[in-house]
Amino acid sequence: MTAERQLIVRGGRVIDPASGTDALLDVRVVDGRIAEVGAALSNATAEVIDATGLVVSPGFVDLHVHLREPGQEHKETIASGARAAARGGFTTICAMPNTLPAMDTAATIDAVVQRARNADCRVLPIGAVTVGRRGQELTELASLRDAGAVAVSDDGDAVADNAIARRAYEYLADLDLPLAEHCEDPGLSQSGVMHEGAVSARLGLRGQPAQAELAIVQRDIALADAAGAQFHGCHISTEAALAAIGDARARGLRVTAEVTPHHLFLSHDAVAGDSAELLYDTNAKVNPPLRTDADIEACIAALAAGVVQAVATDHAPHAAVDKCCEFDRAAFGISGLESAWPVVNTLVSRGRLSLADAIERMTIGPVRAWNLDTGDLRGLGSLGVGAPADITLLATDASFTVDPEQWESAGKNTPLAGHLLTGAVAATISQGRIVWDGRESA
Numbered sequence: 048m049t050a051e052r053q054l055i056v057r058g059g060r061v062i063d064p065a066s067g068t069d070a071l072l073d074v075r076v077v078d079g080r081i082a083e084v085g086a087a088l089s090n091a092t093a094e095v096i097d098a099t100g101l102v103v104s105p106g107f108v109d110l111h112v113h114l115r116e117p118g119q120e121h122k123e124t125i126a127s128g129a130r131a132a133a134r135g136g137f138t139t140i141c142a143m144p145n146t147l148p149a150m151d152t153a154a155t156i157d158a159v160v161q162r163a164r165n166a167d168c169r170v171l172p173i174g175a176v177t178v179g180r181r182g183q184e185l186t187e188l189a190s191l192r193d194a195g196a197v198a199v200s201d202d203g204d205a206v207a208d209n210a211i212a213r214r215a216y217e218y219l220a221d222l223d224l225p226l227a228e229h230c231e232d233p234g235l236s237q238s239g240v241m242h243e244g245a246v247s248a249r250l251g252l253r254g255q256p257a258q259a260e261l262a263i264v265q266r267d268i269a270l271a272d273a274a275g276a277q278f279h280g281c282h283i284s285t286e287a288a289l290a291a292i293g294d295a296r297a298r299g300l301r302v303t304a305e306v307t308p309h310h311l312f313l314s315h316d317a318v319a320g321d322s323a324e325l326l327y328d329t330n331a332k333v334n335p336p337l338r339t340d341a342d343i344e345a346c347i348a349a350l351a352a353g354v355v356q357a358v359a360t361d362h363a364p365h366a367a368v369d370k371c372c373e374f375d376r377a378a379f380g381i382s383g384l385e386s387a388w389p390v391v392n393t394l395v396s397r398g399r400l401s402l403a404d405a406i407e408r409m410t411i412g413p414v415r416a417w418n419l420d421t422g423d424l425r426g427l428g429s430l431g432v433g434a435p436a437d438i439t440l441l442a443t444d445a446s447f448t449v450d451p452e453q454w455e456s457a458g459k460n461t462p463l464a465g466h467l468l469t470g471a472v473a474a475t476i477s478q479g480r481i482v483w484d485g486r487e488s489a
């Protein structure tokens with residue numbers, strides 16, 4: 048008989064939104080699964096993790112991550128992205144298919160799954176909607192699902208052609224896969240490099256209007272409804288689009304959505320930067336762009352109300368050279384895995400969101416949005432008995448200044464560098480294995 052591998056997380060405040068638990072409890076892990084949650088658990092041979100003073104949460108689940116492998120390993124690899132996820136408290140991340148080549152066949156998806164096998168977190172692949180993400184011809188959606196795709200997306204671009212988007216939803220209804228749409232009508236966004244408004248006018252930069260997002264959100268609500276399929280709005284950033292999504296959900300339609308930490312926290316003012324020498328900060332260039340204060344308020348309200356089910360990072364790591372250039376030429380994207388929890392917890396500390404709701408939107412919320420808790424992943428996003436032993440320990444009162452040079456991600460591109468935030472990830476346990484332990488510094 049082989050010895051069981053036991054771990055006890057002792058003395059923490061267990062918050063498990065899936066079961067409504069919020070109490071000082073211990074968690075026992077046996078062979079990579081949750082075995083018991085209770086008071087004063089003990090076992091002579093178990094490894095004990097002292098969680099006194101910490102919040103014990105299910106491991107975070109991120110529906111939207113760019114890992115850059117294959118094709119752009121100088122920006123990030125699967126291994127470095129997974130280490131960044133672990134440091135950020137994430138134990139499951141969904142990998143977007145805008146790699147080179149795009150993840151548009153069973154073989155390219157399987158290659159990512161194989162390479163992620165020993166990574167520091169679970170990596171679930173997202174397949175492309177169209178071949179090469181070129182928007183012209185649908186991929187073999189059924190074979191992508193059979194290869195493990197948990198959703199499909201051409202993220203980086205919308206599925207712009209109406210007829211192709213309509214046909215995609217018709218197939219996806221049968222396959223029961225969500226279409227994770229990058230909601231940007233290219234005819235309206237016109238290659239704008241930031242939000243169209245007062246700041247773009249002042250800086251003389253080409254803006255993209257809020258209506259570019261709304262147009263695709265409204266189209267996809269209609270197409271998904273007609274087909275009986277699920278539309279998932281990626282990184283929704285505008286008040287009007289959130290209102291449309293709220294209306295659709297109120298009508299009972301299969302519509303889900305995510306918001307990013309940066310859209311909850313920063314406005315287009317961040318593009319102007321806060322340095323005296325620089326006119327703009329390319330680290331604040333992201334798509335969809337940082338919006339207005341009213342849009343930030345709408346994102347927070349929609350998240351708190353459950354109109355939005357998930358906080359997703361849209362982690363988009365880039366090399367320094369991709370950002371150290373003119374604003375027009377800089378790459379879009381923010382490296383987000385390692386600042387996500389501190390940003391969300393800072394909103395909690397300001398009284399904008401309850402701690403339980405914040406954790407819900409980073410655990411069971413996204414899991415339910417995409418029905419991820421099936422088969423081997425039964426219980427994912429919870430601390431229920433039998434669930435994968437994915438556990439994140441949070442220091443909710445720790446304040447620190449963001450320094451991307453300390454991050455595991457190869458992407459140091461963030462407009463949050465130098466910001467004072469409240470909340471740190473103290474430790475991360477992935478499938479029963481301690482993959483990040485920062486308790487000394489937390």
Ligand SMILES: [Zn+2]
Nearest residue numbers: 202203229281
């Ligand atoms: Zn996108």
